[in-house]
Amino acid sequence: MKDVRKINCDGVITSRRKIANNIYHIKIELEERFPIFAYGNFVMVHLKDYMNVLLPRPFSIFRAKNKILELVFKEVGTGTKMIATSILPFNVRVWGPLGNSFPFGKDMLCVAGGLGLIPLYQSIIKRNFKEVFVGFKNIYEAYFVKSLQKRGVIISSDDGSLGERGFVTEIFYQYLKRTNFKGKVVSCGPIGFLKRLWEIEREVGNIETYGSFEKHMACGFGVCLGCAMETPWGFVKVCSDGPVFRLKDVFGE
Amino acid sequence: MSLKVRIGNLELKNPFMPASGTFGSGLEYEDFGNLSELGAIVTKGVSLNPKIGNKPPRICELPGGMLNSIGLENIGIEKFVKVLDELGKYETNVIVNFFGNSLEEYIEVAKILDGHNVVSCLEMNISCPNIKEGGMCFGTDPNMVYTLVKEVKKNIQKDLWVKLTPNAGNLISIARSAEDAGASAIVIANTYTGMKVDVATKRPVLGNIFGGYSGPVIKPITLYHVFCCAKEINVPIIACGGIVTLEDALEYFIVGASAVQVGTANFTNPHILWELIKKMESYLRAENTSLSDLVGSLKI
Incomplete structure (x- = not known):
């Protein structure tokens, strides 16, 4: 879904809610209506009043309706700390939607790890998947649990403090072995998680796994070339060639 | 009030344009504004052969600025010419930044660009290593700059702007060499070489170890370079370094930049x-x- 209309406008963070350890849900009131977007698209958010956070930050779109844009993020560095702790209202500039999106289709599987749930959450809610696997590190970093449970999502945690014990990738792997599933898988999570999903695809065959990747970015639309990612076929730009890639195209044969 | 400005043989409808490498081919910005309203479009540096660029990580944010080590990644002149065709629909100047690793490469690219009808003028990046001279940067030696500009200019009809590297030390003698050799304008300047170390891993943050420092933090330094050169050279100066606000731009105009x-x-x-x-x-x-x-209204 390229060629959608993009906005670039000022906005104000009007509400912020801590939903798990270091994880926040914010609402941004934009000056303009947020355009139609596809699941997997992202936005760039610039903290325009703070010189020490010079560059904008990329965020998956959690939800957007009219002039309200909602994001869910984890505090990981200077920029996200600023958004997590500053007094509201807080001025930002937002541009997007940017990047490509997850493939559509019937009977797909979905695997999400940690914050990787965010770009996939709305399609999980709309019950677009045959089966959904969501893994958290532990119960303290888990969020939206009730809503996921209500929809029959298979929830796990690395330490067993919530749902099934173990890495979500392994629970997904066991499912594949049990069911001989054939078809598409969409995923988002940390780089180690994505690499493991590629190993699984290579081993079981019959599946096509797509994953959403993350890199530091300066512009978000293919200009700065800062988010280059190495693949066996050369560099790709995570922002404008992705962020969603077929895992095979990133990790190779 | 007219914002028009003349730079050599070019007339710009206003003195504002992007710096090469931060604006892609220009087409990436179509969503954000009408490109015809800009004084010029300045495209990302192009070389004779495609360049894959440097190993990631390529960018690093620092207080008031950023380091980048993109490595002049580009698709090469052959493919780039097709992008130029598309830029033809905009009613503004198209300035093409180019570079090479030898005099011959510079000349070859310059000739191709000179023959393309969309190109208004050429902007030469001289921050590159001269492979034949042991990899020494072209832009840090006044004699090399003179020869390079002279030889390239001999082979083209269009205006040639020369973009200086601030890592040369004495920019005045470099700017003079470029002017004497036939540059129509001097662009001051490029990024400042710098690096960042991750103390936890004791490794450089950038994959390329070092990179170019840019952003608002460099503005006072580049402003000083523009001030120094403006007194010494006669061709127009185009200032480039850390502009964020109108005040930043005004400071550059006051010390003598024309655009x-x-x-x-x-x-x-x-x-x-x-x-x-x-x-x-x-x-x-x-x-x-x-x-x-x-322009040049500084009171001392």
Whole structure:
């Protein structure tokens, strides 16, 4: 879904809610209506009043309706700390939607790890998947649990403090072995998680796994070339060639 | 109030343009504003052969600035010519930044660009290593700059702008060499070489170890370079370094720049050039002055 209309406008963070350890849900009131977007698209958010956070930050779109844009993020560095702790209202500039999106289709599987749930959450809610696997590190970093449970999502945690014990990738792997599933898988999570999903695809065959990747970015639309990612076929730009890639195209044969 | 400015044989409708490498081919910004409203479009540096660029990580944010080590990644002149065709629909100047690793490469690219009807003028990046001279940067030696500019200029009809590297130390002698050899304008300057170390891992943050420092933090230093060169050379100066606000641009005009390029700020606000043009119009109206009166109006 390229060629959608993009906005670039000022906005104000009007509400912020801590939903798990270091994880926040914010609402941004934009000056303009947020355009139609596809699941997997992202936005760039610039903290325009703070010189020490010079560059904008990329965020998956959690939800957007009219002039309200909602994001869910984890505090990981200077920029996200600023958004997590500053007094509201807080001025930002937002541009997007940017990047490509997850493939559509019937009977797909979905695997999400940690914050990787965010770009996939709305399609999980709309019950677009045959089966959904969501893994958290532990119960303290888990969020939206009730809503996921209500929809029959298979929830796990690395330490067993919530749902099934173990890495979500392994629970997904066991499912594949049990069911001989054939078809598409969409995923988002940390780089180690994505690499493991590629190993699984290579081993079981019959599946096509797509994953959403993350890199530091300066512009978000293919200009700065800062988010280059190495693949066996050369560099790709995570922002404008992705962020969603077929895992095979990133990790190779 | 007219914002028009003449740079060599070119007339710009206003003195605002992007800095090469921060604006892609220009087409990436179509969503954010009408490219025809800019003084010029300055495209990302192109070389004879494609370059894959440097190993990631390629960018690193620092207080007030950023380091980048993109490595002049580009698709090469052959493919780039097709992009140029598309830029033809915009009613503004198209300035093409180019570079090479030898005099012959510079000349070859320059000739191709000179023959393309969309190209208004050429901007030469001289921050590259001269492979034949043991990899020494072209732009740090006045004699090498003179030869390079002279030889390239001999082979082209169009105007040639020369973009200096601030890592040369004495920019005045470099600027003079470029002017004497036939440059129509001098662009001051490029990024400052720098690095960042991750103390936890004791490794450089950039995959390439070092990179170019840009952003608002470099503005006072580049402003000083423009000030020094403006007194010594006669061709127009195009200032480039850390512009974010109209005040930044005004400072450059006051010390003697005829036009300005905006770089890193395109990443922090993709609409910045258009906003600066509007603010400049209001400023000149409010102050009842003109751009030409402003240029070089520094009082000491």
